[in-house]
Each structure stands twice: as C-alpha cells, then as structure tokens.
Amino acid sequence: MATESSESEEEGKIRGGNDKLIIEDDLREMSKNAAWSVSSCKPGNGVTTLRDDNLETYWQSDGLQPHLINIQFQKKVKLQLVVLYVDFKLDESYTPSKISIRAGDGFHNLKEIKSVELVKPTGWVCLSLSGTDPRETFVNTFMLQIAILSNHLNGRDTHIRQIKVYGPRPNPIPRQPFQFTSMEFLTYSTLR
Amino acid sequence: MENLLANCVEKNLSQFMFTNAIFFCERLLAEFPSEVNLQLLARCYLSNSQAYSAYYILKGSKTPQSRYLFAFSCFKLDLLGEAETALLPSEDNVDEVPGGAAGHYLLGLVYRYAGRKNSSIEQFRMALSFDPLCWEAYRELCSLGAAEEASTVFGNVAFQRLQETFVTQRINFSEGANINQLTDSDKASRDTSLWRTEHVPGENQQDLKIRQLGADIPPDTDRQLNTNGWDLNTPSPVISQVLDAPPPLLHKNMLRSAVEGSLMSVHGGRRIKFSEEMSAEATEGSGRRRSARIAARKKIPMSQSFGKDSYRLHLSPSESNCVPSLSSMIEKCRIQSSKEATTSGQSISDIGSSVDDEENKNPSESSPDSSSLISGISEVLNLLRILGDGHRHLLMYNCQEALLVYQKLSLKQYNTHWVLVQVGKAYFELQDYFNADSTFTLAHQKYPYALEGMDTYSTVLYHLKEEMRLGYLAQELISVDRLSPESWCAVGNCYSLRKDHDSALKMFKRAIQLNERFTYAHTLCGHEFAALEDFEGAERCYRRALSIDTRHYNAWYGLGMTYLHLEKFEFAEHQFQLALKINPRSSVIMCYYGIALHESKKNDEALNMMEKAKLTDAKNPLPKYYKANILASLGDYHKAQKVLEELKECAPQESSVHALLFNIYKQLKLYDKAVLHFGTALDLNPSPSDAVKIKAYMERLVIPDELAMEENL
Numbered sequence: 008m009a010t011e012s013s014e015s016e017e018e019g020k021i022r023g024g025n026d027k028l029i030i031e032d033d034l035r036e037m038s039k040n041a042a043w044s045v046s047s048c049k050p051g052n053g054v055t056t057l058r059d060d061n062l063e064t065y066w067q068s069d070g071l072q073p074h075l076i077n078i079q080f081q082k083k084v085k086l087q088l089v090v091l092y093v094d095f096k097l098d099e100s101y102t103p104s105k106i107s108i109r110a111g112d113g114f115h116n117l118k119e120i121k122s123v124e125l126v127k128p129t130g131w132v133c134l135s136l137s138g139t140d141p142r143e144t145f146v147n148t149f150m151l152q153i154a155i156l157s158n159h160l161n162g163r164d165t166h167i168r169q170i171k172v173y174g175p176r177p178n179p180i181p182r183q184p185f186q187f188t189s190m191e192f193l194t195y196s197t198l199r
Numbered sequence: 200m201e202n203l204l205a206n207c208v209e210k211n212l213s214q215f216m217f218t219n220a221i222f223f224c225e226r227l228l229a230e231f232p233s234e235v236n237l238q239l240l241a242r243c244y245l246s247n248s249q250a251y252s253a254y255y256i257l258k259g260s261k262t263p264q265s266r267y268l269f270a271f272s273c274f275k276l277d278l279l280g281e282a283e284t285a286l287l288p289s290e291d292n293v294d295e296v297p298g299g300a301a302g303h304y305l306l307g308l309v310y311r312y313a314g315r316k317n318s319s320i321e322q323f324r325m326a327l328s329f330d331p332l333c334w335e336a337y338r339e340l341c342s343l344g345a346a347e348e349a350s351t352v353f354g355n356v357a358f359q360r361l362q363e364t365f366v367t368q369r370i371n372f373s374e375g376a377n378i379n380q381l382t383d384s385d386k387a388s389r390d391t392s393l394w395r396t397e398h399v400p401g402e403n404q405q406d407l408k409i410r411q412l413g414a415d416i417p418p419d420t421d422r423q424l425n426t427n428g429w430d431l432n433t434p435s436p437v438i439s440q441v442l443d444a445p446p447p448l449l450h451k452n453m454l455r456s457a458v459e460g461s462l463m464s465v466h467g468g469r470r471i472k473f474s475e476e477m478s479a480e481a482t483e484g485s486g487r488r489r490s491a492r493i494a495a496r497k498k499i500p501m502s503q504s505f506g507k508d509s510y511r512l513h514l515s516p517s518e519s520n521c522v523p524s525l526s527s528m529i530e531k532c533r534i535q536s537s538k539e540a541t542t543s544g545q546s547i548s549d550i551g552s553s554v555d556d557e558e559n560k561n562p563s564e565s566s567p568d569s570s571s572l573i574s575g576i577s578e579v580l581n582l583l584r585i586l587g588d589g590h591r592h593l594l595m596y597n598c599q600e601a602l603l604v605y606q607k608l609s610l611k612q613y614n615t616h617w618v619l620v621q622v623g624k625a626y627f628e629l630q631d632y633f634n635a636d637s638t639f640t641l642a643h644q645k646y647p648y649a650l651e652g653m654d655t656y657s658t659v660l661y662h663l664k665e666e667m668r669l670g671y672l673a674q675e676l677i678s679v680d681r682l683s684p685e686s687w688c689a690v691g692n693c694y695s696l697r698k699d700h701d702s703a704l705k706m707f708k709r710a711i712q713l714n715e716r717f718t719y720a721h722t723l724c725g726h727e728f729a730a731l732e733d734f735e736g737a738e739r740c741y742r743r744a745l746s747i748d749t750r751h752y753n754a755w756y757g758l759g760m761t762y763l764h765l766e767k768f769e770f771a772e773h774q775f776q777l778a779l780k781i782n783p784r785s786s787v788i789m790c791y792y793g794i795a796l797h798e799s800k801k802n803d804e805a806l807n808m809m810e811k812a813k814l815t816d817a818k819n820p821l822p823k824y825y826k827a828n829i830l831a832s833l834g835d836y837h838k839a840q841k842v843l844e845e846l847k848e849c850a851p852q853e854s855s856v857h858a859l860l861f862n863i864y865k866q867l868k869l870y871d872k873a874v875l876h877f878g879t880a881l882d883l884n885p886s887p888s889d890a891v892k893i894k895a896y897m898e899r900l901v902i903p904d905e906l907a908m909e910e911n912l
C-alpha cells in the first residue's frame with residue numbers, strides 16, 4: 008500500500024494528506040489507457056486539469072451534486088489505489104468532503120465499492136480499493152466512477168487538482184501464470 | 200608565395216588550427232587556383248567538420264583524389280546517391296574506384312547505409328583485397344554476417360600483397376628521393392605537402408580517412424607528418440636529434456589513423472606503406488598497447504641504429520631490441536617530409552642524397568631487410584588472424600569459440616580495451632553475467648575514457664540489478680562525454696531498472712538523436728515502449744533497429760515478445776525463428792519460441808524446443824519450468840510434477856515453482872502436498888497479484904476439504 012502519514016480512519020474518515028506522493032514499486036499508473044469524463048465543468052477548468060501533473064490547475068464542477076468523474080477502460084483492469092490531490096487551505100468550501108467510489112461495467116451497473124469522508128485534507132489522499140479479504144486486493148472492472156457527494160462548508164461546486172489511479176504491474180513475461188521472484192529465474196527470463 | 204602559403208596551411212592542419220588553415224587556404228586558392236589547392240581547401244573544411252563546404256567546392260571535380268574527397272563529404276552529409284556516383288568508375292574517369300582500399304571501404308559503407316547488402320559486401324571484400332590491413336572492412340563484413348575465415352583473409356594472399364606493396368614502396372622511396380632532387384624544390388614541397396596526413400584523435404575514423412590521401416599524383420610521395428609540430432627548419436644533419444624526439448605522438452596518430460591508415464591507397468606513395476606498417480600494429484588496439492611498444496622502442500639508442508638499420512623493419516612487440524629500425528625509418532620519413540615542408544629545396548636534395556647514400560651504403564643489408572620485413576608482416580597478420588577470428592565468432596554468436604580464440608592473445612594485447620570489450624560481450628551473449636561484469640569492470644577501470652561497449656556493460660549491470668553501480672557508471676560516462684550515445688544508453692538503463700520507463704525512454708531517444716544508426720538504442724527504446732505497454736511504439740522501434748542492422752537479434756526477440764503480448768502467436772513464432780537463425784545458441788529465445796509454439800497449439804514442437812533449450816544451456820532453469828507449465832496445461836500432471844520436483848532442487852527459492860506445484864498437487868488431489876507448497880509459495884514473496892491468485896486457488900481447495908470432513912463426520 009502507499010505510505011500515508013497522519014491518517015486516521017474512523018469509520019471511513021480521512022484527515023490530512025501527504026505533500027509527496029510515494030507509491031510502491033509494484034503499482035503502476037493505469038490512467039493512460041482510460042477515457043476520462045466529468046459531469047460538469049467551468050470553462051477553463053476542465054477535465055484535462057485532472058491529468059496534467061500540475062497541482063496549480065484544478066477541475067471545477069458547475070452543476071448539481073453529486074459531481075461525477077468517470078474513468079472508462081477499454082478492457083477490464085485490476086485497480087488497487089485511487090489518489091486525489093485536494094487542499095482545504097487553498098480551496099476551502101470547494102474541497103470535497105464525502106466521496107463515493109463506484110465500479111462496474113458501465114453507467115448502468117455501477118456499484119459502490121468505497122465510501123470515505125475527508126476532513127480538511129491538505130495534499131495527496133490515498134483511497135485504497137482493496138477489501139478486507141486478501142482475495143479482494145484488486146478491483147477488476149471496466150469503469151470507475153468517483154462521486155463527490157458533498158463539500159466542506161456545504162459548498163456547491165468542488166475543486167480537485169489531480170487524480171491518479173494505480174493497479175498492479177503486469178507480468179513482463181507474456182502468457183505465464185506467475186511472475187518470477189528469484190534471481191536465477193529473472194536473469195534468464197528476458198533478453199535486453 | 201604559393202609555397203609559403205601551402206606550407207603554412209599544412210602546418211596549421213597538423214597542429215589543429217583549422218580556422219587559420221582555412222583562412223590561408225582561401226588566400227592560396229584565390230592567388231593560385233588549381234585542383235590541388237582546391238583539394239587542400241576541402242581537406243581544411245573536412246578537418247573543421249564543415250563537410251558541406253567541402254561538398255560545394257568539390258562539386259564537379261574530376262580528378263580521383265577530388266572525387267574521393269567529394270564522396271566523403273557527400274557521405275558525411277548523408278547524400279548517399281551522390282557519394283556513390285562520385286566513387287564509381289565511369290567512362291571518362293579512371294576505371295577504378297578512387298582512393299583504392301579507402302574508396303572501396305567508403306563505397307561499401309554507402310551501400311550498407313542504403314541497404315544494399317550484397318553490393319556492400321562486395322565492396323568490403325575488394326577493400327580487403329587491395330589492402331589487407333583494412334580492418335574496418337573486415338569488421339563490417341563480420342557484422343553483415345558475410346565474413347570469411349580470418350585465416351584466409353589475413354593469410355598468404357594478404358602476406359604477399361603486403362610484401363609486394365612494401366617492396367614497391369621501398370623502391371619508390373629511393374627513386375622518389377632522386378626525383379625530388381631533380382624536380383623544382385618549390386613544386387615538390389608543394390605537392391608533397393598536399394599529401395601530408397593529419398591525425399586528429401578526436402575525430403571519428405571516417406574523418407581520418409580523408410587524410411590518408413591516396414596517391415595518384417605523379418612521382419611525389421606521401422609523407423607522414425607528425426602532429427607534434429616539429430621545428431621544421433632544421434637542416435638534415437640534425438636528424439639524430441630529431442629522432443630522439445618521442446614518437447608517442449606518431450603512434451597516437453597512428454592509433455587513430457590506424458584503422459584508417461590501412462585505408463591509404465596502395466598505388467604510388469612510398470610512405471603510405473610505412474604508415475600501413477605502423478597502422479598495422481596500431482590497427483587493432485588502444486593507445487596503451489602501442490605506448491608499451493613505443494616505450495620498448497624508445498629504449499633503443501636511436502642514433503647508432505639510424506645509419507645502418509634504416510630499412511629494417513621489425514614489428515614484433517616482443518623483440519624490442521630490433522624495433523628501432525621502423526621508428527627510425529618513420530622518423531626519417533617524417534624528417535624528409537618536414538624538411539620538404541620547409542621552403543628549402545636544399546634540404547630535400549640533402550636528404551635525397553643521404554638516402555641515396557644509405558642505399559648505397561647498405562647493399563649487404565638488403566637480405567636482413569627483407570627477412571625482417573617478412574617477419575614483421577607475418578607478425579601483424581598473425582595478430583589480425585586471431586582478432587579477426589575472435590570477432591567473427593563473436594558476431595556469429597559462437598561465443599565459446601570466440602572466448603577460446605581471444606585467450607590465444609598475448610597478455611598485453613588481451614588487456615586492451617577493444618579485446619576486453621569483445622570478451623565481455625561474449626560472456627554477455629552466453630548469459631554469464633557475472634563474468635561479463637568482471638571483464639567490463641576491468642575494461643572500464645583501465646580505460647575510463649573509452650566508451651565503446653559501455654552500453655553493453657550497462658545492460659549487464661541491469662540484468663544483475665546493480666542499481667548503485669549502474670547509476671555510478673552512468674554518471675561517469677556522462678561526465679566523460681555527454682555527446683556519446685553509449686552514455687545515454689547507460690543512463691536510460693539506470694532509469695529502467697528503477698521502473699521509471701518514461702524517463703528511460705527519453706534517455707534512449709536522446710541517444711538516438713546523437714547517432715541515428717546506433718542500433719542498440721533503438722532496441723532499448725522498443726523495450727521501454729513494451730514495458731509501458733505501448734506495443735505499437737515498441738514495434739516501430741524494433742523495426743527501425745532492424746532496418747539499420749538486420750542481424751541484431753535482440754530486436755527480433757523484442758518483436759517476438761511484443762507479438763506474444765498482443766497474442767499474435769504465429770507472428771511471434773516467426774520472429775523468434777528469425778532470431779534463432781541469427782543466434783542459434785540462445786536458450787532464452789528457444790524458451791520463448793517454445794511458448795509461442797505452445798500457444799499456437801503445436802505442443803510437441805514446443806516440448807522439443809524446451810528440451811533443446813535445456814541442452815543448450817544447462818544453467819538455465821527456465822526450460823524445465825516452461826516444460827512443466829506446458830505439461831500441466833496439457834493435463835499431464837505426473838510428468839509435470841516430476842519436472843518441477845527436479846527444478847525445486849535447483850531453485851528452491853522460486854515462488855512460482857511452488858505455486859505451480861501447488862496447482863498440480865491440487866489437480867492430483869494430493870492435498871497435503873498442495874497445502875505445503877501453497878504455504879511456501881506465499882512465504883517466498885510473490886508479487887501481489889500472484890499472491891491474490893494463489894489465495895484464490897486455495898479458497899477453491901478448502902471447500903472440497905470441508906465437504907470431505909463433513910462427510911466423515
């Protein structure tokens with residue numbers, strides 16, 4: 008899992024956030040092969056700002072709650088972690104508070120898989136998609152939807168500065184059931 | 200004035216003052232426009248890396264020399280068609296390729312870059328027949344896969360060729376000296392100045408070629424001018440003094456010019472032959488080796504040998520006491536040329552006469568001369584035979600043979616950068632990364648400035664997962680030369696090891712920018728694209744690598760892997776087959792070929808391939824694993840289990856082996872063993888997705904167990 012400091016989860020509440028984003032080696036960003044869309048946006052603060060690696064730019068919604076961010080993949084992918092950058096100090100009433108993450112095959116059968124409440128977050132907030140069962144480390148899905156149900160201080164619209172989605176690395180050797188772990192096997196497993 | 204200017208230009212060229220040389224050459228050309236002066240200006244431009252200027256001024260020239268220079272400029276500017284037309288014989292021109300061996304080599308390169316493989320092979324072979332010391336032509340033939348045995352190429356025919364060229368050279372030497380006496384001193388010095396060879400260590404080999412100008416000039420001879428700007432005004436009696444000046448620079452020049460020195464024309468020009476002899480020694484080595492020999496040489500008191508041994512040429516490194524003759528000979532040539540560089544024709548005549556005297560003085564010396572000549576040539580050819588053999592074996596991927604051949608070298612020669620890199624590459628191709636590591640480390644420590652082969656070294660470190668050392672190497676290489684593609688390849692490998700594939704890709708692209716024809720950089724780019732799962736990009740990169748060098752089997756392998764990922768199994772099979780054709784000893788490729796066959800449902804062939812892989816490289820544990828996998832998927836659990844049990848002995852720490860055993864025992868309904876292996880598999884730190892898989896399998900296992908228990912109850 009990603010390292011998180013000053014996190015206290017009491018019934019799904021997350022306080023604070025990290026300044027630096029540190030992700031484990033066995034995860035990789037999945038969002039490049041995805042189609043991103045949002046339920047509404049203010050001109051100039053559109054969906055591209057969520058993926059531009061720039062923490063100064065943000066997406067601002069412009070409609071009724073809940074605000075939705077949809078991430079659609081071309082095939083079923085395994086996802087493990089969703090990371091948001093939000094900042095209460097900068098955005099105050101625009102900072103999201105209650106977030107629901109849903110997954111499914113498409114808009115018609117999304118099911119909520121995670122629900123959290125952020126309390127004055129300042130930085131990167133990691134939302135793990137794993138269940139308690141070790142078999143449920145990943146969510147295997149076509150689509151992910153991040154729904155902002157409410158904001159701090161009852162704001163109507165919301166700001167999110169960056170979103171990243173992580174999943175496990177694929178096996179570098181194609182068509183093999185398991186990945187190799189020992190040096191002897193790894194040395195002979197590929198040419199370069 | 201013409202003379203003065205010409206000498207000035209020559210001197211500037213020899214001392215690397217290129218802009219000065221260009222300036223004066225322009226004045227010279229303006230005052231005395233002539234073909235010769237034009238060629239001199241072209242040389243100045245080429246030395247100053249202004250191939251475009253040389254191209255423009257030489258356009259349309261007809262003399263062979265100009266054509267060669269023009270072709271060279273075209274080559275530098277990547278105008279391959281024009282280069283070819285310039286080099287090919289036509290009716291109104293001489294009916295052979297200008298520049299002799301050098302011309303053929305250049306033409307071979309042109310054809311190679313244009314993708315005309317057979318023509319290029321032909322040209323390289325011709326270059327070698329003209330001049331057996333044209334080592335680069337042999338290298339190119341090896342990399343095209345069309346090299347003949349080193350013993351034939353550097354054998355008796357070569358021996359005779361070298362002998363006769365050297366003998367004619369010697370004869371010309373004396374005649375030439377006479378001629379010099381007779382001709383107008385001004386003109387003589389002017390003309391000879393044109394044929395001076397410069398040695399610019401910094402520039403690449405092809406630039407140097409240009410300086411070894413073949414002679415189809417009438418009588419005048421080529422000289423070797425030491426870049427060590429000698430005081431050129433001393434009259435002849437001071438010869439002995441001059442001799443004592445250290446020849447290391449000569450040899451350093453030779454070192455660079457070496458590969459090129461051999462490119463000098465074989466017709467005409469006595470001194471060319473000397474340089475060939477010298478370059479023969481330098482040809483396959485680094486400066487260190489030569490300096491050892493030079494040091495040996497220098498010890499011999501030159502003064503006494505000069506008079507008598509002038510024509511004796513002992514080239515054997517071991518017989519240091521016989522060495523002076525060659526160097527003294529070279530000195531004399533140099534002095535000759537330097538004398539002629541001065542405007543005094545008098546010195547020429549002096550030297551000419553002194554040479555004559557030498558000749559006359561030593562009629563009895565002729566037989567020792569020829570015997571020493573013979574032994575010299577045979578020494579050189581022996582060395583070339585070994586190196587050529589080794590190199591050819593390496594590029595045919597007969598790595599064991601290559602290693603054996605290289606062992607035959609003397610310790611001095613073995614410890615040179617080129618040979619060490621070759622040995623390292625041989626180990627690398629055998630997947631013996633530890634030995635490769637030690638060899639490359641040695642090479643890098645001894646020669647931190649030599650970057651050739653360091654990209655392979657970085658790959659070795661990548662395989663060994665030595666992050667720190669790789670990072671350190673990358674830093675060192677960048678600090679040595681920021682503009683060399685090898686350094687950027689090392690940096691890219693460093694990032695790739697840290698799984699930062701985007702940055703790695705950027706670095707490899709930089710390497711490509713620096714040298715479009717650096718095949719390995721393209722392949723590495725392809726690997727990075729594949730790691731980022733951008734298979735289109737990967738394919739593009741691999742194909743580009745293959746368009747540069749069809750025999751780069753890594754790229755074929757990469758393509759095969761890409762197709763495996765994309766599940767295009769027939770395509771994958773085809774690529775792996777091609778890769779195997781080039782490198783038939785690679786067990787890794789055989790394994791993947793087997794996997795592709797299995798996926799295409801050709802299971803028997805797949806199993807055979809795994810057997811073959813096992814036999815090829817006994818140290819590789821993977822063929823057994825893949826074989827077990829195939830057997831398991833075919834339902835043959837007992838055999839699979841047997842194979843895996845064996846494998847477990849060899850590689851007890853491998854989680855995937857235990858995971859597979861767990862599955863097999865589950866199928867065989869041997870639940871205790873299955874559970875045992877389940878536990879071990881999880882203990883051995885599999886990747887998270889694997890851990891999930893294994894646990895999922897376990898769940899399915901537990902339920903039948905519970906059912907059984909309930910029944911018993």
